[in-house]
Amino acid sequence: MTALASDFHAAPVGKPYASLALADHSGDMAIDIEAIREHVPVRRCKHGAGQGVYHAGQPFQAIYLVHAGSYKVCELADDGREQVTGFRMRGELIGMESIGLKAYSSDAIALEDSEVWELPYPAVLRACLHVPDLQAHITLALAAEIRGDRSWMLMLGTLAAERRVAAFLLDVAARYARLGYSARHFILRMSRMDMASFLALKHETVSRALSRLHGLNYIDVQRREVRVLNLDGLRGMAGASAAVN
Amino acid sequence: MTALASDFHAAPVGKPYASLALADHSGDMAIDIEAIREHVPVRRCKHGAGQGVYHAGQPFQAIYLVHAGSYKVCELADDGREQVTGFRMRGELIGMESIGLKAYSSDAIALEDSEVWELPYPAVLRACLHVPDLQAHITLALAAEIRGDRSWMLMLGTLAAERRVAAFLLDVAARYARLGYSARHFILRMSRMDMASFLALKHETVSRALSRLHGLNYIDVQRREVRVLNLDGLRGMAGASAAVN
DNA sequence: AGACCTTGTTACAAAACGTTACAAACCGTT
DNA sequence: AACGGTTTGTAACGTTTTGTAACAAGGTCT
Numbered sequence: 011m012t013a014l015a016s017d018f019h020a021a022p023v024g025k026p027y028a029s030l031a032l033a034d035h036s037g038d039m040a041i042d043i044e045a046i047r048e049h050v051p052v053r054r055c056k057h058g059a060g061q062g063v064y065h066a067g068q069p070f071q072a073i074y075l076v077h078a079g080s081y082k083v084c085e086l087a088d089d090g091r092e093q094v095t096g097f098r099m100r101g102e103l104i105g106m107e108s109i110g111l112k113a114y115s116s117d118a119i120a121l122e123d124s125e126v127w128e129l130p131y132p133a134v135l136r137a138c139l140h141v142p143d144l145q146a147h148i149t150l151a152l153a154a155e156i157r158g159d160r161s162w163m164l165m166l167g168t169l170a171a172e173r174r175v176a177a178f179l180l181d182v183a184a185r186y187a188r189l190g191y192s193a194r195h196f197i198l199r200m201s202r203m204d205m206a207s208f209l210a211l212k213h214e215t216v217s218r219a220l221s222r223l224h225g226l227n228y229i230d231v232q233r234r235e236v237r238v239l240n241l242d243g244l245r246g247m248a249g250a251s252a253a254v255n
Numbered sequence: 256m257t258a259l260a261s262d263f264h265a266a267p268v269g270k271p272y273a274s275l276a277l278a279d280h281s282g283d284m285a286i287d288i289e290a291i292r293e294h295v296p297v298r299r300c301k302h303g304a305g306q307g308v309y310h311a312g313q314p315f316q317a318i319y320l321v322h323a324g325s326y327k328v329c330e331l332a333d334d335g336r337e338q339v340t341g342f343r344m345r346g347e348l349i350g351m352e353s354i355g356l357k358a359y360s361s362d363a364i365a366l367e368d369s370e371v372w373e374l375p376y377p378a379v380l381r382a383c384l385h386v387p388d389l390q391a392h393i394t395l396a397l398a399a400e401i402r403g404d405r406s407w408m409l410m411l412g413t414l415a416a417e418r419r420v421a422a423f424l425l426d427v428a429a430r431y432a433r434l435g436y437s438a439r440h441f442i443l444r445m446s447r448m449d450m451a452s453f454l455a456l457k458h459e460t461v462s463r464a465l466s467r468l469h470g471l472n473y474i475d476v477q478r479r480e481v482r483v484l485n486l487d488g489l490r491g492m493a494g495a496s497a498a499v500n
Numbered sequence: 501a502g503a504c505c506t507t508g509t510t511a512c513a514a515a516a517c518g519t520t521a522c523a524a525a526c527c528g529t530t
Numbered sequence: 531a532a533c534g535g536t537t538t539g540t541a542a543c544g545t546t547t548t549g550t551a552a553c554a555a556g557g558t559c560t
Contacts, residue, residue, distance in 0.1 A: 085405050089494045091413040095405045107402050110395035115402055145390065150355035152397035157352050157360055159404040160330050160340045166411060167455040168336040171547065202508060210412040210455075212548055217509055233508065233555080249334045416517070447538060457518055462539055478526075478538065501560105508555075515548070525538070530531100 041103070041147060043075065046129065049137035053128040057081075057120035064105060064114045072130045073105040079124020080199040082208075083107075084117040094207040095159070097121070097200060099185055103151055121199040166210050169249060174209045175219040177248035179229065183238060194241075198234040223247075286320065286348070286392055291374065294382035298373040302326075302365035309350060309359045317375045318350040324369020325444045327453075328352075329362040339452040340404070342366070342445060344430055348396055366444040411455050414494060419454045420464035422493035424474065428483060439486075443479040468492075 046052070054077065057063060063074055066086055076098050083096045083104060095116070098104050108114040109131065138145040165177050187193035198205070206213040223229045228244050230237040238244065291297070299322065302308060308319055311331055321343050328341045328349060340361070343349050353359045354376065383390040410422050432438035443450070447458040454461065468474045473489050475482040483489065 085409040087409060087413070087494055091409065091494060093409040093412040095408050107398055107405060109398040111398075116405065149394060149397065152394065152401065153352055153354040153356075156397065156400050156404060159401060159408065160352060160361065163340050163404065163408065163411075164330040164332060164336065164338040166408075167338040167452060168332070201506095207412060213508080214510085214549080215547060218547090221509070249332055249336060446536095458538080459519085459540085460517060463517095466539075504557100504559080506555105506557080509553080511550100511552090513548100513550080515546105517544100517546075519544070520542090521540105523538100523540080525536105527536075528534095530533075 041075065041101075041151075042141065042144070043127070045141045046134070046137055046144065049140050050129055050133040054125060055128055056123070056125045059120055059122050061120050063118040063120070063126055065117045066115055067113050070105070070108045070111050070114050070131070072128045073103055073109070073134065074118070074126035074128055076100050076102050076104065077125040077127050080121045081118050081124060081126070082121055082200060082204055084119065084207075085115075086117065092207065094200075094204050096162075097204075097208070100189055103155075106148075106152055106155060109152075121204070165249075171209075171211050171215050172219045172222055173247050173249065174211065175205075175216060176223060176228070176244045178205065178209055179223075179236060179238070180244055180248050182236075194238045196236055198236060286346075286396075287386065287389070288320065288372070290386045291379070291382055291389065294385050295374055295378040299370060300373050301368070301370045304365055304367050306365050308363040308365070308371055310362045311360055312358050315350070315353045315356050315359050315376065317373045318348055318354070318379065319363070319371035319373055321345050321347050321349060322370040322372050325366045326363050326369060326371070327366055327445060327449055329364065329452075330360075331362065337452065338455075339445075339449050341407075342449075342453070345434055348400075351393075351397055351400060354397075366449070410494075416454075416456050416460050417464040417467055418492050418494065419456065420450075420461060421468060421473070421489045423450065423454055424468075424481060424483070425489055425493050427481075439483045441481055443481060 043052075055063065055074070057079075063081065064070075078100055081098045081104060082094050083098065085093045085095050098118070104118045104126065105114065107116060134144075134148070138148070165174060169177060182196065182198065183193040186196045200208075202213040202216050206216045209216065211219075220229070220231050223244070224231050226240075226243065228238075228240045228247070230239055288297075300308065300319070302324075308326065309315075323345055326343045326349060327339050328343065330338045330340050343363070349363045349371065350359065352361060379389075379393070383393070410419060414422060427441065427443065428438040431441045445453075447461050451458040451461045456464075465474070465476050468489070469476050471485075471488065473483075473485045473492070475484055
């Protein structure tokens, strides 16, 4: 957990929000952040790797738009079990699952130096009365989040370890592509353990799967750096699901 | 897929909607169906076991409130993989994951003779302008659905087969209790295969797990009939998660 | 640079779960 | 009551995944 560097953005900021679609294939659903800013006091919050935006149990006050970097979302059980349920990048909202609760139901934790824009929820609700389509956008974003979760459940329930890893890489690639980065060469922002938790595997299994994909010449992988060598191979393995490019 | 019997409701209809909370522990979030009916033309739709309310690809036109019986929700991949992502009972909404799409993204299929009330989505949106809190209720229901999915991801990612089955039984029990039925003695409405799919297991594994829980004297199980003998035992196995009574 | 710690990789053994096969119980129909 | 089809249960056997442990590669701190 390092202090924030002063040259904060290692990665370029990328496309403006206006051009960001949801991770879902539901068309262009960019959030109109400028319209929101006219009605909602937006605070920018920076986090170093390992720092949390919010934690389960803290009072729910705001949702957050990821502006830079990346975050993981974690569920935790009373008995200490822990599960990464998703990763979020620029343009994606976090904290929405806790709408309607007194307190957040999960943790959101930065994977690297990152920034979110805080959208106080009461203010967002008021802004819905002034910004056309804001309410609709939130509803759509919530529905899209459900679809995203469901499609991971489909993947977890029907694919073996190696195929899950392939599907995961394709998803990461697609998300980088959406942000205007390369889908063929990228850095995984999360540890093997985080990947493993998300994919419901052990981290050794993830390592082994990545090594095998390497051995098959589908990818070139060295620690967190991944180069996609055989996209169709990966796709075949993942069940021709995720679309990249 | 039998024709609908004329004495349709084998099970009593149970509590009125006004007293139904969401499956989530987020307080009493009953949908105000009577207020909605003043603004939305509500059609009642009955289904026999195996019949679908909607299928992936069909135009999205309405969401549905389960009035009686039970349904399963299934995701399907292009390559034929299939995954049950949830079961729905009286008082729960289905179809919301498809809000914002042209077509439904999943299937909803009756597990027994069942009935939903169809809420045409455009009319629901218009009703939001007249019925106070309806919009808020939908948002809350969407968020609760995300939380439900996430807590199953936590369970699937962190519990071994037997424990998943225990957690599943506790969830079913809690849901029956919420409807005013016994949490100690109930009939599973889904087949072993549907349970297995939902729990990301094979049906033989579910059978074995149920037999072992029987052997431990935690439950008495004969085909779909379940009697809970040792609630704390089950709870311990499931990770002290689900609360029943 | 060197020591230390975290993260990632790999080999081998063990356990969990899946596969296959078959038998029994149940359902709806005749 | 008998029939065929479906669902469920059980057991032997395989495969996949995990557990364990040792090691390697990076990063960080002094």
